[in-house]
Amino acid sequence: MRMKKNTTIKDIAKLAGVSIGTVDRVLHKRGRVSEKALNKVNEALKELQYTPNPIARSLRNNVVHTIQILIPDPKKDPYWSPCMEGVHELMEEFAAFDLDFSLHTYDPSKPRSFTTMGNKILDQEPDALLFVPLFGRESTLLQQKLFERNILSTTFNSPVWDHVHHHVGQDLFLSGKVGAKLVSDLVKPPCQVAVIHVEETFNNAAHMQEKENGFRSFFEESHPDYEVLTFTLKSLEVRNNFDRVMREHPKLEAFFVTTSRTYEVAESLHGLGVTKTVIGYDLLHENIKCLENGQIQFLIHQAPKQQAYLSLRSLVDNLLFNKELPQIKLLPIDIINAENVKSYI
Amino acid sequence: MRMKKNTTIKDIAKLAGVSIGTVDRVLHKRGRVSEKALNKVNEALKELQYTPNPIARSLRNNVVHTIQILIPDPKKDPYWSPCMEGVHELMEEFAAFDLDFSLHTYDPSKPRSFTTMGNKILDQEPDALLFVPLFGRESTLLQQKLFERNILSTTFNSPVWDHVHHHVGQDLFLSGKVGAKLVSDLVKPPCQVAVIHVEETFNNAAHMQEKENGFRSFFEESHPDYEVLTFTLKSLEVRNNFDRVMREHPKLEAFFVTTSRTYEVAESLHGLGVTKTVIGYDLLHENIKCLENGQIQFLIHQAPKQQAYLSLRSLVDNLLFNKELPQIKLLPIDIINAENVKSYI
DNA sequence: TAGTTTTGTGTTAACGTACACATTTTTTTC
DNA sequence: GAAAAAAATGTGTACGTTAACACAAAACTA
Numbered sequence: 117m118r119m120k121k122n123t124t125i126k127d128i129a130k131l132a133g134v135s136i137g138t139v140d141r142v143l144h145k146r147g148r149v150s151e152k153a154l155n156k157v158n159e160a161l162k163e164l165q166y167t168p169n170p171i172a173r174s175l176r177n178n179v180v181h182t183i184q185i186l187i188p189d190p191k192k193d194p195y196w197s198p199c200m201e202g203v204h205e206l207m208e209e210f211a212a213f214d215l216d217f218s219l220h221t222y223d224p225s226k227p228r229s230f231t232t233m234g235n236k237i238l239d240q241e242p243d244a245l246l247f248v249p250l251f252g253r254e255s256t257l258l259q260q261k262l263f264e265r266n267i268l269s270t271t272f273n274s275p276v277w278d279h280v281h282h283h284v285g286q287d288l289f290l291s292g293k294v295g296a297k298l299v300s301d302l303v304k305p306p307c308q309v310a311v312i313h314v315e316e317t318f319n320n321a322a323h324m325q326e327k328e329n330g331f332r333s334f335f336e337e338s339h340p341d342y343e344v345l346t347f348t349l350k351s352l353e354v355r356n357n358f359d360r361v362m363r364e365h366p367k368l369e370a371f372f373v374t375t376s377r378t379y380e381v382a383e384s385l386h387g388l389g390v391t392k393t394v395i396g397y398d399l400l401h402e403n404i405k406c407l408e409n410g411q412i413q414f415l416i417h418q419a420p421k422q423q424a425y426l427s428l429r430s431l432v433d434n435l436l437f438n439k440e441l442p443q444i445k446l447l448p449i450d451i452i453n454a455e456n457v458k459s460y461i
Numbered sequence: 462m463r464m465k466k467n468t469t470i471k472d473i474a475k476l477a478g479v480s481i482g483t484v485d486r487v488l489h490k491r492g493r494v495s496e497k498a499l500n501k502v503n504e505a506l507k508e509l510q511y512t513p514n515p516i517a518r519s520l521r522n523n524v525v526h527t528i529q530i531l532i533p534d535p536k537k538d539p540y541w542s543p544c545m546e547g548v549h550e551l552m553e554e555f556a557a558f559d560l561d562f563s564l565h566t567y568d569p570s571k572p573r574s575f576t577t578m579g580n581k582i583l584d585q586e587p588d589a590l591l592f593v594p595l596f597g598r599e600s601t602l603l604q605q606k607l608f609e610r611n612i613l614s615t616t617f618n619s620p621v622w623d624h625v626h627h628h629v630g631q632d633l634f635l636s637g638k639v640g641a642k643l644v645s646d647l648v649k650p651p652c653q654v655a656v657i658h659v660e661e662t663f664n665n666a667a668h669m670q671e672k673e674n675g676f677r678s679f680f681e682e683s684h685p686d687y688e689v690l691t692f693t694l695k696s697l698e699v700r701n702n703f704d705r706v707m708r709e710h711p712k713l714e715a716f717f718v719t720t721s722r723t724y725e726v727a728e729s730l731h732g733l734g735v736t737k738t739v740i741g742y743d744l745l746h747e748n749i750k751c752l753e754n755g756q757i758q759f760l761i762h763q764a765p766k767q768q769a770y771l772s773l774r775s776l777v778d779n780l781l782f783n784k785e786l787p788q789i790k791l792l793p794i795d796i797i798n799a800e801n802v803k804s805y806i
Numbered sequence: 807t808a809g810t811t812t813t814g815t816g817t818t819a820a821c822g823t824a825c826a827c828a829t830t831t832t833t834t835t836c
Numbered sequence: 837g838a839a840a841a842a843a844a845t846g847t848g849t850a851c852g853t854t855a856a857c858a859c860a861a862a863a864c865t866a
Contacts, residue, residue: 121525121559124822135846140824150832150844167557172822175516178851180466212512214466287804294800301758301798302646334800413646449804451796453646455639455679459632459794469852480816485854495814517852523821 123164132160143168170437174213181435182216184237185428186247188224194400195376195420196224199248199273202424210432218242227251234258244268244431246424249276252322268434270441272427273420274323284427284445288323291416291449292330292372295395298414298451299370300334302393305341309370313348314377324374331372351377358384369393379403382411399452399460407454417450417460468509477505488513515782526780527561529582530773531592533569539745540721540765541569544593544618547769555777563587572596579603589613589776591769594621597667613779615786617772618765619668629772629790633668636761636794637675637717640740643759643796644715645679647738650686654715658693659722669719676717696722703729714738724748727756744797744805752799762795762805 125143129136134153141149142157149157190197200219207217220237222229231254237245238261245267249255255276262269263281270282299309311331313324328346335342345368347361358381362368370393373381378396383406385392395414396403406412426445433439452460470488474481479498486494487502494502535542545564552562565582567574576599582590583606590612594600600621607614608626615627644654656676658669673691680687690713692706703726707713715738718726723741728751730737740759741748751757771790778784797805 121523122557125824126822136823137825137846138844141845144824146825148844153844169520169822170557171516171520172851173824175514175520175821175851175853176823176825178466212467212515290800290804294798297798297800446804448795449801450793451798451801453639453642453796455635455642456794456796459635459791470854471852481853482816482818482855483814486815489854491855493814498814514852517821518854520821520823520851521853521855 122169123166124169125166127164128157128160128166131164132156173438174436178214180214180216181244182218182240182242183244183246183428183431183435184240184242185217185219186230186233186237186245187219187221187424188248188250189221193224193376195398196248198399198421199424202421203428205421206425206428206432210436213432213436215432215435224250227254230254231258234261238262238265238267241265242267243435244270246270246272246428246431248273250274252277268431268441270427270431272423273418277322282427282430282441282443284423284430284447286418286449287446288326289330289333291418292327292332292374293334294330294449294451295327295372295414295416296331296334296339298395299372299393300339300342302413303369305339306343307369308343308345308365308367309335309372310365310368311344311346312371312373312381313346314351314373314375314380315348327374351380355380355384359388362388362390370395373397376400376403378412378415379406382406386411399457404457404461407452407457410454413453415452415457417452419447419450422447467514468511469514470511472509473502473505473511476509477501518783519781523559525559525561526589527563527585527587528589528591528773528776528780529585529587530562530564531575531578531582531590532564532566532769533593533595534566538569538721540743541593543744543766544769547766548773550766551770551773551777555781558777558781560777560780569595572599575599576602579606583607583610583612586610587612588780589615591615591617591773591776593618595619597622613776613786615772615776617768618763622667627772627775627786627788629768629775629792631763631794632791633671634675634678636763637672637677637719638679639675639794639796640672640717640759640761641676641679641684643740644717644738645684645687647758648714650684651688652714653688653690653710653712654680654717655710655713656689656691657716657718657726658691659696659718659720659725660693672719696725700725700729704733707733707735715740718742721745721748723757723760724751727751731756744802749802749806752797752802755799758798760797760802762797764792764795767792 125136125139129139132139133156138149138153139157141147142154185203187199188196190200203219220233222233230251245262247269249271259269259276259281270284272284275283275285303309311328332344335344345365371381373394373396376398378394379400379402381396382394385394394412396412397416397418399415399417403412403415407415430441434441470481470484474484477484478501483494483498484502486492487499530548532544533541535545548564565578567578575596590607592614594616604614604621604626615629617629620628620630648654656673677689680689690710716726718739718741721743723739724745724747726741727739730739739757741757742761742763744760744762748757748760752760775786779786795805
C-alpha cells in the first residue's frame, strides 16, 4: 500500500511556481520575497497542508546540544536513585543523537553545595539545565540567572515557587489528601492521627508543608472527628525517642509520614511492639519490605524515575525536534499496597 | 556547543582506510568485501563505537509505512474510548512522518465482526497491525495469518493466549489479588465477599477469569476466614434482579466487579438502600461519580489509553527507527480512590 | 592470450531542510 | 537611457545513510 507521502517544500515550490529557496524564505520569514510570490506560496502551503519533516530538519541542524543535569546525590538519600535510572535510560535512548549530557549531584542537606554546582554549570554555558530545586531561595536565584543567560531549564520533583518556567511533578496538596483518605479508610473515629515530618535538616520544607496542608484539609472539611497532630523529627529522634511520643499520645492510631523515611517510623513502632497504621511515601527498598510484612499499609509513589525521565525528555524534544516545552506536567499520584507494588518495580 | 559529534560512517571509513561504500557493505553484511578490508573496518568500528544515526537512516529509508488499528467500538462500550484518544495522540505526534494509519472498529459482543474486519485488513496487506484480541479463538486465527504473511503485529489489553508475539497489558491475576487486598482492608472477617462478572455476552472470559483466580488466591492463601462467592450476571440482571442476590446472601459485605460495569452494581446496591463495599475496574464517567459519592471505594485503573499509546508506539518505533519490539510490557496496576482520581484525568 | 566472468572497491545520487552564495530582475540615481 | 544599487529569486551544498552504479583487478574460461 503505497499511499501519498507527506508534502515537502519541493511540492510547495512546484505548486506555487517558485524555487524551494523562495519557499524556505517564506517559511522562515526571512524576507527578500515579493508580495506576489509570498501569496502564491501561502496559498500552496494552505492547500497542501505542509508540515516540515522534523527528521530532515534535525539532520540538517547538525549541532551538538549540551544538557546539564543537577540532582541530589543518591548516595546521600536513596530516594534519588531512580532519578539516576530515568536519566540514564533517556541517555541511552538518545545515544545516537548529538547530545552532550553531563550529570552533576549536590548534597541534599547542604544548600551551599547546590549553589556551588549551579555556578559551575553556569560557567559552562550549556544549552539546557535540568535540576531539582530542593532549596527555595537558592533555586530562585539560579532560575533567574538561567533566565538572564537565556539557558533553557526544567525542574522536577520540587517546584520553584517564584518563577515557574517548566516543571514536572505532583500536586502535593492533593497527595496529602490522598494519604488522609487512606487513613480514614483504615482507622475509624474518634481517634488521633499524626503527620510526621522526618528529615535530617528541615529543608525542602515547602514540599512537606504542602502535604500536611492537604492532609489536614481532608479532615477539617469532611471528617472533623479525627484529631490531627504534627511532629517534626530528625531521623535519629524517630529511632531513639519514639517511645516518648507514644507515651505522651497513647490515642494515636495512624501515622502519615511526609517523606521517604516512612520505614523508620514503621520500624520504631514495630520495635515498641505496637501495631498501628502507617502511610508514607516512596518505593524505597526498606519501605517495600515494611509494606510486604504489614508494618506499612500504603505508600504513595512519587514516581521519581518518571519525573526525571519526562522532564529531561521534554528538554530533549525541544532541542532536537522543536517541540513545545510544557509549563507544568502533573503526574498521577499512585497508591501502592503490598500487592500492586510488584507491578511498579 | 562544540563537543565531539557522534562518529559517522565517514569516520570509520577514514580510520579503516577504505571508502564509505565498503564500510556500508560490512555494516549490512552484503558481502563483496575482502577479508583484509573487513578486518580493518571491524577494528575501526570497535574502536570508535559507531552507532548509526537513526535520523539519517529514516530520512533515507523514505517509505510510507501503513499501520492498521483494530479495536472494539467505543460506541458499544465506553471503556474503549480512551484507547481512541491514545491512538489519536500518537497519530498527531507522528503526523510529520510518512505513516499511513487506518483505524477500524468491531463490535465487542460479536466475534464475527472481529473476524470480518480482520480479513478486510489482511487484504490490504499493511506493514503492521495493532489489535485488541478480545476473542480467544478468532484472535489466534488472525495472529497465525499475520505471522504467515509476515505482517508485524502487537496486541494490547487482552492477551492472545496461544502465540504471544508482542503485547502490552497488565498482570490480571495480580490485579485480582490487588482487589482482594483492598477488600480485606475494608471489611473484616468472618464475612462473605462476592466476585461479580458483569457482561452482556460472556466473551472476554479468560480476562475476567484471571482476575477471579487472583482474587480467590489471595483469600485462599492468607485469609481463609472470608468466604468467596462468584456471580455471573448480565447487565440487565444487575439492574433488575440484584435484590434476589442480596436476599439469598444477606451476609455479603463486599463486591469485586471484574469489569468496567462496576457502577451498575454500586447503583443497584444504592437503590436497595444498603451500604456495602464495592471495588471494580476502570475510570468510566459513571464509575468516577460513584467513587466520589462513596458508592464505590476503589477502582483499579487498567490505563487503556496508555496501553493503546504504548503498544502503537512500539510499532512505530520499530518501523521508523528499527527499535526492538518488546515481547511483553506489563503496566502498573493503579489503585484509584476518591482523592487521587483527579490526578488521573 | 584474448575474452569472459567474478570479486572488490570507490563514486555518486538521492531523502528533505536550511542557508550561503550566485544570478537574475527590478528599482533608483544622475 | 545607461550605470549603480537594491531586491527577488534560483542554485548548490551539506547533514549521515543507503544502494545502485561504474570501474578496475583478479580469477576463470576457451
